[in-house]
């Protein structure tokens with residue numbers, strides 16, 4: 183017979199990706215660290231270790247916890263519900279959290295296999311639940327009462343991210359902590375870590391603005407940041423770090439803090455982060471130089487779409503192409519390796535836009551280009567457009583927007599979108615844009631467009 187023990191939980195990390203490598207979830211790592219520190223017995227099931235759903239279910243059942251917490255993005259929501267269906271029994275409680283449940287808790291609770299949905303940060307909410315507090319009083323915990331009415335308990339108390347010094351990643355398999363991959367042509371092992379949470383922008387294709395309406399931007403104490411790096415270096419022999427912050431360079435004071443607190447005993451490290459192009463400029467060149475001195479080595483910059491006017495008007499990304507070109511130029515001057523992100527499949531994308539993006543890339547000359555298919559995330563502005571224009575393929579929820587198309591494009595077929603993505607993913611200075619344009623132009627009988635552009639790019 184199962185002994186009722188409130189103080190234990192198994193956290194399920196749906197670590198399915200189209201890449202060959204795996205990495206930790208910073209959100210679950212934070213919950214794990216905080217709960218453990220507060221005397222809770224926590225285990226993490228990282229699905230990347232198992233080969234199929236049955237094995238995952240078997241492992242979770244074997245742990246036999248009263249509480250099962252499933253973390254999910256919108257992409258993995260269907261799998262989360264399938265798992266819950268196989269795991270739910272009268273003795274356990276299933277709680278779902280993460281980005282999608284934070285945005286759409288009521289949708290999650292429409293499944294009879296889900297007992298609770300967490301809106302926002304999970305740390306305090308879970309601790310209170312596991313400590314046996316009255317669920318009606320737990321901020322951020324949504325559930326159904328006996329009459330199936332959803333009790334909406336607002337938003338979780340915002341977690342103090344400096345509550346602990348070092349994130350405890352030990353609940354994850356080593357292959358997720360030391361994430362081995364080919365990186366800019368070099369085989370390395372890198373660890374995920376973090377220095378802030380949140381984003382202040384409002385890009386129309388992203389749901390972060392909606393998420394931020396339930397949260398706020400927070401910065402990590404630089405000393406904790408370095409304690410963690412020192413620990414990861416010593417414990418896992420890692421020298422390369424990926425900061426999972428949404429936009430590392432946005433707050434100059436925070437970046438300055440990171441620079442000033444750099445401990446001289448840290449030894450060799452290299453790190454990189456995600457950045458908006460306008461934050462890499464000549465005004466903050468001294469700051470950027472200092473970052474290079476402490477190990478900044480690479481950056482992923484979101485270009486997304488080459489046409490400046492459409493980018494501003496349709497995507498709400500207000501920087502100019504000139505700013506993008508400058509960002510890449512500065513990185514080259516500083517010896518920083520660059521990854522450029524692009525998205526294909528926006529409803530307003532035309533053959534002409536491909537030419538414009540190609541031209542921009544040639545001016546930027548990034549070391550690597552990565553392209554995803556546009557996926558209309560619920561809660562984003564563009565979702566509303568795709569939904570109301572019937573441009574979303576019914577029941578198509580991809581596991582990754584790097585490998586599945588889930589929209590109907592007014593100008594391009596699936597095959598064409600795949601060709602466009604493939605072109606960007608393999609882009610280099612010698613790439614022949616004419617070939618792909620010719621292909622698309624012929625396929626669409628759109629020679630006129632090409633000729634009106636002078637037949638060259």
Ligand code: B12
Nearest residue numbers: 207208209251253255256279280281300303304426582583
């Ligand atoms: C870094 C990052 C990545 C990294 C690392 C991801 C990782 N595993 O941590 C990489 C590049 C690998 C990545 C991959 C993907 N990502 Co990503 N990623 C981010 C980013 C920028 C930061 C994530 C982060 O560390 N946040 C900080 C942590 C502390 O927050 P958190 O994860 O939300 O967790 C807190 C709460 O949600 C809650 N919580 C989380 N889980 C649970 C579980 C329970 C039981 C409870 C109670 C609470 C709870 O408590 C946590 C602590 O406070 C976010 C942006 C964002 N706003 O989060 C996008 C974001 C999460 N990613 C997103 C997506 C779509 C993906 C992919 C599906 C992309 C793809 N391949 O198609 C994959 C999925 C990977 C996966 N299996 O989780 C979307 C999710 C959108 C959505 N509506 O669900 C976001 C929001 C970006 C965006 N706006 O489009 N991502």
Ligand code: SF4
Nearest residue numbers: 381383384385388390
């Ligand atoms: S795309 Fe990036 S910058 Fe834009 S709102 Fe989302 S996280 Fe912020």
